Amino acid sequence: xxxxxxxxxxxxxxxxxxxxxxxxxxxxxxxxxxxxxxxxxxxxxxxxxxxxxxxxxxxxxxxxxxxxxxxxxxxxxxxxxxxxxxxxxxxxxxxxxxxxxxxxxxxxxxxxxxxxxxxxxxxxxxxxxxxxxxxxxxxxxxxxxxxxxxxxxxxxxxxxxxxxxxxxxxxxxxxxxxxxxxxxxxxxxxxxxxxxxxxxxxxxxxxxxxxxxxxxxxxxxxxxxxxxxxxxxxxxxxxxxxxxxxxxxxxxxxxxxxxxxxxxxxxxxxxxxxxxxxxxxxxxxxxxxxxxxxxxxxxxxxxxxxxxxxxxxxxxxxxxxxxxxxxxxxxxxxxxxxxxxxxxxxxxxxxxxxxxx
Numbered sequence: 397x398x399x400x401x402x403x404x405x406x407x408x409x410x411x412x413x414x415x416x417x418x419x420x421x422x423x424x425x426x427x428x429x430x431x432x433x434x435x436x437x438x439x440x441x442x443x444x445x446x447x448x449x450x451x452x453x454x455x456x457x458x459x460x461x462x463x464x465x466x467x468x469x470x471x472x473x474x475x476x477x478x479x480x481x482x483x484x485x486x487x488x489x490x491x492x493x494x495x496x497x498x499x500x501x502x503x504x505x506x507x508x509x510x511x512x513x514x515x516x517x518x519x520x521x522x523x524x525x526x527x528x529x530x531x532x533x534x535x536x537x538x539x540x541x542x543x544x545x546x547x548x549x550x551x552x553x554x555x556x557x558x559x560x561x562x563x564x565x566x567x568x569x570x571x572x573x574x575x576x577x578x579x580x581x582x583x584x585x586x587x588x589x590x591x592x593x594x595x596x597x598x599x600x601x602x603x604x605x606x607x608x609x610x611x612x613x614x615x616x617x618x619x620x621x622x623x624x625x626x627x628x629x630x631x632x633x634x635x636x637x638x639x640x641x642x643x644x645x646x647x648x649x650x651x652x653x654x655x656x657x658x659x660x661x662x663x664x665x666x667x668x669x670x671x672x673x674x675x676x677x678x679x680x681x682x683x684x685x686x687x688x689x690x691x692x693x694x695x696x697x698x699x700x701x702x703x704x705x706x707x708x709x710x711x712x713x714x715x716x717x718x719x720x721x722x723x724x725x726x727x728x729x730x731x732x733x734x735x736x737x738x739x740x741x742x743x744x745x746x747x748x749x750x751x752x753x
Contacts (some may be wrong), residue, residue: 435684439692445505451699452502455706459495462709463488469719472726479546482562483539484712486569490535491705493528497521498702504594505695511586511594518594519584526577530618532704534569536659537622539712540629548636576617580610604678611674619667627656651715658707666701669694 466488470481478484500521504511511518542562583606585597598606634649669690676687690697713719 435688437685437688437692439689441692444692444696445508448695448699449502449505451696452498452505452702455699455702456495456498456502459491459498459702459705459709462706462714463492463495465723466709466713466719467492469713469722469726472729473722478718479558479562480539480543482566483535483542486566487532487535487539487708487712490528490532490573491708494525494532494702494705497525497528508591509593510591512592515586518586519581522584522594523577523581526581527573530576531569531573532708533618533622533663534573535566536708537625538565538569540626540633540655544629544633544636547633576613579606579613607677608674611670611677615667615670615674619663623659623663626659630656651711655711658704658711662701662704662707665697669697 467485470485470488473481474485500513500517513521546558580596583596583598584594586592586594587597596607596610630652634652637645637648637652672682672687672690673694676682
């Protein structure tokens, strides 16, 4: 919406750099604005910027602290026999990558979406964000599948080679995540309008095609493929745990259903909005006020999707007894030996606490 507003405020005598090799600017301006000239909801952009900045700041601070703690603890317990340890570590690294891009988006909000960091960082910051985003979703998908296989599948070849399979899988996830954002980020450019803006600037003659392709790639590999796997394998895991009739089965099942719920709440609004944008860009008739509202609130919806960087450490680590034990073991390593207990008392206390967990 900031781009649209800037274009609508554009003065006819302003000189733009030569983009004639890509498109006619007059056509490009009209392309972005044909639905915004006849309806206005009167929404306050200043209020939105304040709310958005506060949300981004909360996500940045909490996500940074949580994911650094998760990486630190899991790094110190890298010999852990926990089958999903490798996925949790890699997912925390991916979530931390998303969080580290937050200061860039926060500065954009403060500067009313003015981009001051050049064309390279325009491309790189978006590329880094999407690599981290895709890898986080992929690792979560792999972890959901792996957890069920460990619980319900006793196939000997899998039991013998599961650690090697996980390493290869994690490598494959990072490679796929490095490739997936290229079609979009290759067309991220800085365009001086009233102030320089970083935006997706595909050639106008193929803009519909590019937007459709990019939107479909994001929707398919970011949600339509991962979510069914996450939902189905987590439900199967919950059913398997419930069938064991253990005292804590109900608690574990509730946590597993929370995995599905949090993923859906985080990502469904974002992808649903992107789908409507895709229809809009391809000239499907949609209500003018609806589209205007979606463009206006898109940044907030995108910010809600980033909540997964805060929720993942809580759901997959902080609520886990094994993580608490790993955390205590990691902390004990940094306690000087002469202070671990005058004699052996303190060390014994630590051992008791860890054993009980």
